[in-house]
Amino acid sequence: MTDRSDRIKEAPNEALLVLFANGDPQAAETLTGRLAPKIMAHAFRLLGSRAEAEDVTQEAMLRLWRQAPNWRQGEAQVTTWLYRVVANLCTDRLRRSHRAAPLEAAGDPVDSGAGPAQRMQEAARAKALQMALGQLPDRQRQAVVLRHIEELGNAQIAEIMDLSIEAVESLIARGKKALSASLRNQSEELGYSE
Template identity: 80%
Template sequence: MADRSDPLSDAPNEALLVLFANGDRGAAETLALRLTPKVMGHAYRLLGHRAEAEDVTQEAMLRLWQQAPNWRQGEAQVTTWLYRVVANLCTDRLRRGARSAPLEAAGDPADDRAGPAQNMQEAARAQALQVALNALPERQRQAVVLRHIEELGNPEIAEIMQISIEAVESLVARGKRALSASLRDQSEELGYSE
């Protein structure tokens, strides 16, 4: 829901970036509040490690601010560009083996509205999903996360990953099959029925 007290709350991302490039700090704040949680979530899902995801988020947002003066409206959406930067930064970290803490150390935020049993169940599901995602080949993981967690369309994913739509469809299908096979033995334990 848009904040009616903020006249920039309904502005498109691209317009906010241009306003920031022209010195409007309010536009930068609005854009950061809008995009940072999405970037952080995407980085966490690709890396499986909260501290690493925070570092990637900070670097990606810094690159966005640096790109602002040169932004050419109409060439790409800010989110598409940003997801591509996050994916590249995560790929670099994974290739360098930069992860140092186990997945369990990342933890999950508590849901104040749910009871302890539900919180434990949701945490177990999230951890199982993250472990299964981490086991996927890098490109399959990226395609599955963008499609089913970030809820992007195949054309936008194809642009982010710089592959064809057919390749996206294939990666997503193979990734889903692998996730399903990986999680099948845990379905009862995770509280899923047929």
């Protein structure tokens, strides 16, 4: 049993999805444990609300499980497909709500190694970044988050967003410029000397 468990834990996402489609619950558990935290973080960064990000994560995973029996290997990576679904769900929620997501609902992670002053400064930086991200147009925010927070390459972002690489690069450049302008006046209070 251990050999099988080890093989499942090391299997690529696409193989786990096929195993799930064939009725393997361990494959589903492994794939969920691997992907849900990533898409939850991505949804949170796009929405600014932990509760809404949890709802989007659940809906995206349900869509993945429904898609599993029809998954065509080689056409798309599971992560690329899932990021696109999450982005679309977030965009739909933002359009429906026509409001800025409340940042108060988001809890800040606690780093036990940092002192209270450092934790407060990190929380202020995170809040300022989230507020600045919330002011960006949806597509710019998505491109910046995928590139600089999720650390995806431009080609993968282009596939997720269904855009050309040049369009992605333009969105990222405009988004970074807008973020810089938005945060420039706060640099001293956020503890940045430059």
